[in-house]
Amino acid sequence: MIMATVLLGLSVACDGDSRDxxxxxxxxxxxEALNRAQVAAAPSFADIDAAAQAIETLLNAQxxxxxxxxxxxxxxxxxxxxxxxxxxxxxxARAYFARAELAKHELEPADIKALISDAALAAQRSxxxxxxxxxxxRFAALLADRIGNHQEAVTLYDQALAVKPDxxxxxxxxxxxxxxxxxxxxxxxxxxxxxxxxxxxAWSEGIAAELAIAQARFTDAVSCAQAAVALDRERVExxxxxxxxxxxxQRASDSARLLSALETEVRARxxxxxxxxxxxTACGDFSAAANAWNTALRANxxxxxxxxxxxxxxxxxxxxxxxxxxxxxxxxxxxxxxxxARIAPSLIESSSHxx
Numbered sequence: 001m002i003m004a005t006v007l008l009g010l011s012v013a014c015d016g017d018s019r020d021x022x023x024x025x026x027x028x029x030x031x032e033a034l035n036r037a038q039v040a041a042a043p044s045f046a047d048i049d050a051a052a053q054a055i056e057t058l059l060n061a062q063x064x065x066x067x068x069x070x071x072x073x074x075x076x077x078x079x080x081x082x083x084x085x086x087x088x089x090x091x092x093a094r095a096y097f098a099r100a101e102l103a104k105h106e107l108e109p110a111d112i113k114a115l116i117s118d119a120a121l122a123a124q125r126s127x128x129x130x131x132x133x134x135x136x137x138r139f140a141a142l143l144a145d146r147i148g149n150h151q152e153a154v155t156l157y158d159q160a161l162a163v164k165p166d167x168x169x170x171x172x173x174x175x176x177x178x179x180x181x182x183x184x185x186x187x188x189x190x191x192x193x194x195x196x197x198x199x200x201x202a203w204s205e206g207i208a209a210e211l212a213i214a215q216a217r218f219t220d221a222v223s224c225a226q227a228a229v230a231l232d233r234e235r236v237e238x239x240x241x242x243x244x245x246x247x248x249x250q251r252a253s254d255s256a257r258l259l260s261a262l263e264t265e266v267r268a269r270x271x272x273x274x275x276x277x278x279x280x281t282a283c284g285d286f287s288a289a290a291n292a293w294n295t296a297l298r299a300n301x302x303x304x305x306x307x308x309x310x311x312x313x314x315x316x317x318x319x320x321x322x323x324x325x326x327x328x329x330x331x332x333x334x335x336x337x338x339x340x341a342r343i344a345p346s347l348i349e350s351s352s353h354x355x
Contacts, residue, residue, distance in 0.1 A: 051071075051074050051091065052087075055067045064099035083130070085129050089126035090136055096119035097143065099115055106334065119143055134160045134161075134167055150177070168197060171193055172207060202232035209221045213245055221241075222249050225241045253279075255279035268298065272296075281313075305339055312343045
């Protein structure tokens with residue numbers, strides 16, 4: 001079993017990171033998770049099972065720093081040639097990636113980048129150890145793409161599909177990856193495989209719409225996205241793809257109307273707010289675009305990207321006092337100065353176009 005305070009030789013509460021320990025009082029039985037995770041020098045299968053359960057429990061409790069530390073210590077204790085190493089690397093990759101995602105508002109951009117890189121390396125080692133496993137290969141491919149190692153991602157996706165040729169969960173991200181690299185021939189082939197296997201699956205049309213957008217075939221993209229929405233009216237993702245396609249097809253008012261029909265809590269989601277604001281901006285309604293971002297900001301007050309976009313939107317709407325207030329708050333946030341630098345050219349451009 002792994003106990004983080006024993007393994008690390010320190011108290012997690014005193015490691016200079018109070019963010020995760022503050023959440024330790026919110027869950028029931030979370031400290032027991034650490035006690036269940038104590039591992040001997042040569043961890044057994046039972047020990048690793050206990051560690052896996054502990055990591056899962058800690059992540060569910062948002063105690064991502066502790067989960068990361070447990071995973072790192074486990075990696076130190078299991079030799080790379082051990083038959084258990086594939087699972088250990090997989091656990092580590094999940095823990096590092098979860099910390100990067102769940103605690104991103106508490107971390108510096110460089111720390112997030114390092115965590116993602118560590119996750120990608122651990123996932124790659126997991127995929128290359130032991131018998132080929134489609135799930136591990138797919139996860140490693142996703143992370144390789146995330147850090148920009150696109151050729152490695154292609155290799156890993158192909159290996160995953162060699163193990164499980166009809167796996168829709170691999171075909172979809174593999175096609176999306178190809179679109180991102182502008183390898184449209186590969187993307188088209190993967191999409192056709194997806195469509196043949198699951199002709200009534202909405203993602204067959206959704207990813208086809210994404211390909212059409214990437215190729216600037218916006219009318220075709222609208223048709224594919226409409227088909228995706230017709231097949232699955234519950235998933236917001238397809239409405240987002242349709243909204244984007246409509247806007248790019250010079251139908252911004254239709255795009256805005258589509259998204260305005262969504263419930264407020266849905267419009268507060270960052271991708272929805274972004275597409276809604278883009279559509280409203282294309283319609284020339286800068287005040288409404290600012291309000292769209294303001295809705296997202298109320299739901300995501302600690303997200304520097306959202307605050308930066310809100311500041312920019314209010315600046316474009318002519319509310320410089322509100323924009324200045326948001327920029328001041330942005331500069332005080334972790335990661336805020338980087339976001340301020342990102343939007344600075346747009347702020348200058350918007351000012352130069354002001355009457």
